[in-house]
Amino acid sequence: MTSFIPDDFDVPSGYRSNDYILEMLEPSIVDLDYEAVMSSKENLRSIFAENDEWPTDEMTLKENLDDLIMHKREFLDRVAFAYTVLNPERTKCLGCIYIEPSNRSEYDAEIYFWLRDDMLSLEDDFERDMREWLDERWPFNNIAYPGRDIPWKEFGKRSHEHI
Numbered sequence: 564m565t566s567f568i569p570d571d572f573d574v575p576s577g578y579r580s581n582d583y584i585l586e587m588l589e590p591s592i593v594d595l596d597y598e599a600v601m602s603s604k605e606n607l608r609s610i611f612a613e614n615d616e617w618p619t620d621e622m623t624l625k626e627n628l629d630d631l632i633m634h635k636r637e638f639l640d641r642v643a644f645a646y647t648v649l650n651p652e653r654t655k656c657l658g659c660i661y662i663e664p665s666n667r668s669e670y671d672a673e674i675y676f677w678l679r680d681d682m683l684s685l686e687d688d689f690e691r692d693m694r695e696w697l698d699e700r701w702p703f704n705n706i707a708y709p710g711r712d713i714p715w716k717e718f719g720k721r722s723h724e725h726i
Contacts, residue, residue, distance in 0.1 A: 567664035567671065568641060568702055575700050577646065580692055582685055583657050588645035589635040590628055592656060596647060597627040599656035603680040610677045613715035648678065648689070657682045660693055662701070670707040672697075 568574070578585040588596070600607065600618050608615045618627075634645040644662040649655065658678035665673045676693060678686050690711075697706060709718040 572702050574638075574641065574644065575696075578692075578696055579651075580688075581651070583648050583689070584651055584653070585646040585648055585660065587635065587638050588631060588647045588659055589638075590631045592647055592649070593624065593628045593631055595649070595654075595656035596631060596659075597624050599658065599679045600627060603658075603677065606680055606683075607677055610710065611675055613710070648676075657685070658689075662697070665707055667707065670705050672701070672703045672705075673707045673709060675709070 576587070586592075601622070604618045604620065604622075607618060611617065634643075637643040638645060643664065646660050646662075647656055648658040648660065650657060656679070658676065660674065660676035663673045663675070665671060674693070674697065676689070678689060697703065707713055707718070709715065
């Protein structure tokens, strides 16, 4: 798979606000990530598709670790970019944001993000910050926000596996 960003684009290593930081989603935070995912699994099942099955009630820490290994590899290969959202102390995973190529010709990227159930009060500020960051720092002209700006019934099923 080829990258959907220019070869000379300097991928941001993260983002920082007073309420949270973004860092590459990778295996060292597996315990924090797993706890966040499992605490918010009902809400997560509508983030990546309408009535998605991920995460299952039976998802294991090992399955989550495998996902994080894949996300890190994709990030380093510049084919997709997943960031964990952590509290400033790095002691709690607040959610994740995924920057993915779009297989739909009218979009050059698809953005998915979630915050854990007990942090949804930050969602409006987080979404505003992320939209500004993506517009200012990333080389995209037309970003899709499926399930947010574009209803699932209109966007349809994702054209690639959950990454």
